[in-house]
Amino acid sequence: MSERRWEDGRDESRDTGHEHGSGRDDAGTVSRFVEAFAAQLVEAGMTRMPARVFVALLASEKGVLSSAELGEQLKVSPAAVSGAIRYLSQVNMVTREREPGSRRERYRVLDNQWYEALTNRDVILRRWQATMREGVEFFGLDTPQGHRINETLQFFLFLEEEFGSMMERWKVYRAKHLLD
Amino acid sequence: MSERRWEDGRDESRDTGHEHGSGRDDAGTVSRFVEAFAAQLVEAGMTRMPARVFVALLASEKGVLSSAELGEQLKVSPAAVSGAIRYLSQVNMVTREREPGSRRERYRVLDNQWYEALTNRDVILRRWQATMREGVEFFGLDTPQGHRINETLQFFLFLEEEFGSMMERWKVYRAKHLLD
DNA sequence: CCTTAACTTCACAAATTTCTGAAAGAAGCG
DNA sequence: CGCTTCTTTCAGAAATTTGTGAAGTTAAGG
Structure with a gap:
């Protein structure tokens, strides 16, 4: 496990001779991280x-990129970026903001993206x-099927409740340990 | 919401004149339930x-069906059933059991399917x-990116912990309210 | 052992999904 | 207002995914 899959290839990367912790601009390495993590999200059911x-x-760096920047980094057309952003904002994982005094738009990951994402999961559960x-x-509760499906239903009702309090606990935990 | 999408069509269903709760054998209605629920699972990322x-x-009825029964009910080939079962048993949502004195195999949903399924989710989280x-x-913790990704990481570590205790609570809740 | 029923595997066809290029649509700025 | 720059939409091409038919494998039962 943890075999550093994406960090040490050669293509596209100009080695700036830095020690490990300061390699923050190596485009190739960043790209490999992006592709590696994205692939895992895809595996888990998210679209590519x-x-x-x-x-x-x-x-x-800022958690904000323009459509052009995204297109260039990912080597895809503006149309593809547009589609992806539409989806991501629908599920509340990014916001769009107009760059003032320009018709360029910027897309931003929310601070609490995962909180938002899971909140949306809730809708699906419902x-x-x-x-x-x-x-x-x-089927009726007196049939085996009805009984079985009901148990599943109860589990999801239970989950829904738990999610609520879990998120509360996360907020507390975050405030305590990751205060901005 | 809750508009009873699958329950009142006509095709394939022989209305047995029963009152609502006893319609346990209406093949058409069962099929519509299966397709409706399956479609929702697909939407959530599961393969069809x-x-x-x-x-x-x-x-x-029994939570057990043979390959042939599945193929007939779903109108698919044995190959398709085989593939689906392979996947489902990999992720621990069904077990296979050989019908004694026969080469027919039977597939069973586990009592605690969702417990199992979520436990598997855990592996993905890791x-x-x-x-x-x-x-x-x-990136290093002193960069905005590093900081941002770390917060995400922390959230998932938090989630993993919570999942454990949540499952404990579920077991208790289940024993209390849904005792078999 | 041989036969045969049942399941699995595999190459390929069909269906679906994903991305692109082109054209249309907004919005800033002169 | 119209020009220009960016974004979105849409039809269709390309790639991927999904399910089938047929051949292959396994194991029960004679």
């Missing part, structure tokens, strides 16, 4: 382009619950 | 065939953590 855009933002509830009603 | 197979098992850790090391 949004994943790449999201991680690129995460690994950018839809599942609705479907399962219908299943339980159809 | 495993989702369909999983829900079919969930909605089956991989994410490894990647992020490398990112933090590369």
Whole structure:
């Protein structure tokens, strides 16, 4: 595990002779990090382009990039960036902001992206619950199926509750340990 | 919301004149439930065939079906069933069992499928953590990027811990409210 | 052992998804 | 207002994913 997959290739990287901790601008290495992490998000079910855009933002200095910058770094068309951003803002993982005095737009990762992302997960859970509830009603609680589906439903209701308090705890933990 | 999407179509269903709660054998309705729920799982990132197979098992009387039964109900080839089962057993959502005195195999949903499924999610989280850790090391904690990625990493470490205790609580809750 | 039922694997066809290029649409700025 | 710069939309090309049919493998039962 942890074999430093993306950090030591050669292509695109100009070795600036830095010691490890200061290699913050090595475009090749950054790119490998972006692609490695994005690939994992894809594996977990996220679509590729949004994943790449999201991680690129995460690994950018200010947490903000323009469409052109994203397109160049990821080697994709403006259209692809546009589509990815549309998705990411729908699920509340980035915000758009107009650069004042320009028609260039900038996209920003939210500070609490994951909080937001998980909150959205919640909406999905609710839809599942609705479907399962219908299943339980159809089969009836006295059938094995109804019983089984109900147990699943109960688990998700439980999860929903837990999520709430978990997020509360995260806020506290964060304030305590990662105060900005 | 909750508009009973799958329950009142006509095709394939022979209305047995039952009152609502006893409609346990209406193949058309069962099928619609299976497809509706499976579709939602797909939306959430699961692949189609495993989702369909999983829900079919969930909605089956015994929670057990043979390959042939699955193929017939879902109208797919044995090959497709085989692939889906391979995946589902890899992620611990079904088990296979040989029907004694026969070469027919039976597939069973586990009682605590979701517990299992989430435990697997854990493995994915770990991989994410490894990647992020490398990112933090590369950028360094004194860069904005390093700081940002570290916060994400911390969140996932937090999540992992919470998951553990959450599952404990679920076991307790389940024992209390859903005793078998 | 041989037969045969059941499951699995694999190459390929079909369907779907993803990205692009081109054209249309906004919005700043003269 | 119109020019220019950036963004979005959309039809379709390219790539990927998914499911099939057919051949291959395994194991029960004679």
